Amino acid sequence: MAVSKPVAVGPIEAPEGKKLSGAQILCECLLKEGVEVIFGIPGGATLPLYHALYEYPIRHILVRHEQGAAHAADGYARATGRPGVCFATSGPGATNLTSGIANACLDSSPVVAITGQVATPLIGKDAFQEVDITGITQPITKHNYLVTRVEDLAPVVKEAFYLATTGRPGPVLIDIPRDVQTAKTNFGYPKGIRLPGYKPTLLGHQRQIRQAAALIGEAERPVILAGHGVIISGAFADLRELAEKGDIPVITTLLGISSFPESHRLSFGIPHTICSVYANTAVNESDLLIAIGMRFDDRATGKTSHFAPKARVIHIDIDPAEIGKNVRVDVPIVGDVKNVLMSLNKEIALAKHTEWVEQINRWREQFPLTIDTETDVLLPQYVVQQIYGVTEGKATIVTDVGQNQMWAAQYYCYDRPTVSSPLGGLGTMGFSLPAAMGAKVGRPDELIWAIAGDGGFQMNIQELATVVQDKIPVKVAILNNGYLGMIRQWQQLFFERRYLGSPLSGPDFARVAEAYGAAGFRVTTKEEVRPTLIKAMEYDGPAIVDFWVAREENVYPMIPPGAAAIEMIHGPQK
């Protein structure tokens, strides 16, 4: 079997001041930025890059579709906190990246995408495989560059990594024409950058912080809404300190899962169109929301005019544009979550909200997330619970989108920091396998389980070849219901059960996995779940388990489209 990249040829002397080609300069810059792996597919417009990369100690992982490269870079970035890098050639290679780039953009993930472009004299002439990728990706990147002179390359790469990883992180794309890759110039990696228009605010404003502390002191029914920003800034301990000191219940957004230990007595689930009743009820009754590193996404709020009607709002975020964008805010604090929480924790007093916490606990008892344990039917929720049981909560879970994602959020108990990599803003089907692959490459010692639906899994199924060739032992659980399940659920509840376009046939996933060279299992009964999960984990390589789950199981509770969070629909009482 082919190996994707020869063994690294020892440390490269940094030949600063020597004339290098654009391609070599790029590789030198990537080394300086500490890049250890690139996900990509070569093409005519990137061949000089590959020619140069051959000599550098950077691993190249050949994916099977560029969308997979972008998701893998994204998964790598989320798992490690370091920027993920992907390569694609001009034209179709570049356009194939776009779903992955948009996904990274909406989820603030530091991805650096590098594309080849036709030679500068051909730009604008509709040359073979020419697309205006900087134009195409302008609204889905934090910033992007078309490098037209080799002299600009090193400063651009330096800036690109800086922008991708600082402030509110996000994807940055660098488009490099073929002739810029081959042109030569003196190389020296710039020490600093000059970006007069870019100065992220890191420290919160002291006056605002004191105001926030005063509101917290007065509140009787406070709730913390913790988002992705807590994870990005690594503020786990600070969030916990705030919650415990102020005795404040914590609810996490979907992307905020694992920012706060879910077994904690103050942890109360996720407010979402589809999720826990008690979390939504708590938000609805609260008199103070402390929103931390989250952006009041419509999936989290339902109809904003009816969102948290009784509450004053403190909003902490590093991106000033998020504050006041979706809901009105009483105390805005712009800054890095960790810094702000450190200051805020000094200002607040020890408090007790015993009655309020008990009240939410009563709601939790009233509307529990339970599953039917008596039934012989193989329920998807049961599968997720068992994954939790077998992994003892020690796996990183990477989900796809659809019902599978909601069950993975509801029925796995996330207790450690960053043990969940769900996708949020874009909800791109096909995310889980390539993102799990990227996460595994970044954290080889971590056990990674992808949880996908049979629909989403088929959207990037080709990456099975990548995980086999590059020996990336991810584990995948397919919750196979023979439907685009979430679509079917909506059709059932809001569109008169007209199941057009949602019934889905698929291949025998276990045999497909084996055909690719991975281990494949099928599970159709409850008894098989646990032993098969164990087998899949013991297998020394990528393993896929195809769970034939109850076909028409629904996710409850859910908020109907356009409704307020409090109008959610409950499942049949079991």
Add this chain to the structure above:
Amino acid sequence: MKHTVVALMEDRPGVLNRAVSLFRRRGFNIESLTVGHTEVPRVSRMTVVVEGTANIVEQVAKQLYKIVDVIKVSDVTQDPTVVRELALIKVSTTTATRAEVMQIVDIYRAKIVDVAPDSLIVEVTGPEEKVDSLVSLLRRYGIKEMVRTGRVAMVRGAAKAATTIEAKE
């Protein structure tokens, strides 16, 4: 209410494109937009007239700040400013109407910059209301072609654009 927002930006490729597509994507109601060089090399100045509430203007500013090359955004609506627009108007004339048109142009302290047998080109500078009222007077003679630059604005006195919108607080 109409707001005049002034943004200073690094003159780098794509920055105007970014600003314009941001207005389109976020659905901001832009009435006019002008861009040009400033006294500082490599810094451009954009003047946008945007219709909306104070909240909307705040969002415009914050979203503009997200563009890496945008250095400073100010809302100069409440400041004492000099506001100007320039228009070129090609008016149909006959021997009978030419004198009349020239008289109107005179009253508005506008200029005739081109004369042809059946038309004149009028150049006018001033606040939009002045341009609007001249245009409406000339309309009855027949406007064959017109171009307006949109508003540019500068704060009076020593201060530079005074009310910077602090997206970076």
